[in-house]
Amino acid sequence: MEDIKKRMLSKIRTVPDFPQKGILFYDISTLLLDPEGLQDALNELEKGLARSEFDLLAGIESRGFIFGAALADRLGKGFVLIRKEGKLPGLTHKYTYGLEYGEDTIEICDGAVREGSKIALVDDLLATGGTARAAARLIEKCGGAVVHIQFLIELSELNGCKQLEGYSVSSVIKI
Amino acid sequence: MEDIKKRMLSKIRTVPDFPQKGILFYDISTLLLDPEGLQDALNELEKGLARSEFDLLAGIESRGFIFGAALADRLGKGFVLIRKEGKLPGLTHKYTYGLEYGEDTIEICDGAVREGSKIALVDDLLATGGTARAAARLIEKCGGAVVHIQFLIELSELNGCKQLEGYSVSSVIKI
Numbered sequence: 001m002e003d004i005k006k007r008m009l010s011k012i013r014t015v016p017d018f019p020q021k022g023i024l025f026y027d028i029s030t031l032l033l034d035p036e037g038l039q040d041a042l043n044e045l046e047k048g049l050a051r052s053e054f055d056l057l058a059g060i061e062s063r064g065f066i067f068g069a070a071l072a073d074r075l076g077k078g079f080v081l082i083r084k085e086g087k088l089p090g091l092t093h094k095y096t097y098g099l100e101y102g103e104d105t106i107e108i109c110d111g112a113v114r115e116g117s118k119i120a121l122v123d124d125l126l127a128t129g130g131t132a133r134a135a136a137r138l139i140e141k142c143g144g145a146v147v148h149i150q151f152l153i154e155l156s157e158l159n160g161c162k163q164l165e166g167y168s169v170s171s172v173i174k175i
Numbered sequence: 176m177e178d179i180k181k182r183m184l185s186k187i188r189t190v191p192d193f194p195q196k197g198i199l200f201y202d203i204s205t206l207l208l209d210p211e212g213l214q215d216a217l218n219e220l221e222k223g224l225a226r227s228e229f230d231l232l233a234g235i236e237s238r239g240f241i242f243g244a245a246l247a248d249r250l251g252k253g254f255v256l257i258r259k260e261g262k263l264p265g266l267t268h269k270y271t272y273g274l275e276y277g278e279d280t281i282e283i284c285d286g287a288v289r290e291g292s293k294i295a296l297v298d299d300l301l302a303t304g305g306t307a308r309a310a311a312r313l314i315e316k317c318g319g320a321v322v323h324i325q326f327l328i329e330l331s332e333l334n335g336c337k338q339l340e341g342y343s344v345s346s347v348i349k350i
Contacts, residue, residue, distance in 0.1 A: 013264075018264035027284075029287065033253040033255060038248060062262075066244040069242070073214070077210055086194075089190035109205075
C-alpha cells in the first residue's frame, strides 16, 4: 500500500461491535478531524474520479454528503442529494431495496437527474454494496447514467463489488 | 440584496407545507445541483467565516455536512461531525434539547473536541435556532469554544438569533 494510504488508514479508527455485535466499524470521523487526513482523502478520491467524464456528482445521505459536496466544489460540478425516505420535499423518485433485516427506501428529487445525465456516485464505504447498488438503480430510474462509483474504503471480504457488477467502481483503500 | 445573493435565492426552491402543513420549506437541493449555485454558496459562506480564527469546523447532520466539509477543505481545517443519537461509534458526548413536540439528542465523539479548541459551526438554515444552540452547547460541554456560527439562510421572522444570543452569528441570505 502507498505511503499516503497507510497514513490515511492510520487515522481511521476501528470500533468493534458497532453498529451491532460482530461488526468492526471503520470510523472516518477521526480522519476528517485531521486537516491532512481530510485533504488526503479528497485528493485520492479526486484521482479516482479523474478518469470519468460526468455532469453531476451524487452523494448518499449522510456520510456521502461529506466527500461528495467537497469534490463537487473542487471539480466545479453540481451535487445531487440521495436521501432516506421522507427527507426531500416535493415530488421524488424512490427506490426500495432489501437489507439483511427488512428494507430501506432512498429518494432523489424529481427533476434533479435529467434524461441522459452522466452521474458519478461517491460514498465513504463499500461494504455489502446494497446501498450503492440501490443508489445507482435509482439514478437510472430517473434517466441518468452512472459513469463511475467511487469509494474511500472497500471491505474486500464482503465482496460488495459483486453487487456492482457492470459499473465502473474504484476504492482508495482496500481492506 | 446584492446580485450574487439574488442569483442564489433564485435557485433555491420553495415548497409549501413541508415537512408539515403551514411551513414553507426552503429547498437548497436545487441550488446545489447548479455548479455556479454551489460555488456561490461556498464563496459567501467562506467570506462569513473569514473574520474568525478557529481550529476546526463543525457541521450538523446531515445538510450541515454538505457545506461544512467543503469549507473545511477550502480552509485547510479539520471537520467535526455532530450527529443524531446512535450514529457515532464509541464513547460520545450528548446533548438533549426540546423541540416544538418532544425532544432530540445530538452527539459528538469523545476526543473530537479538545479542551480549549476554537470551533466554527456551519449549517444551511437558521430557523428557530434550537438545533444550532444545542450544537453550540454540546461543543462547550466538550470543552471547546464556539467562535462563530455561520448559516447560508436565515428566516428572520422566526427570530432564531435570539436563541443564539452571546454567540457571533452571521447568515448569507436573510429572508
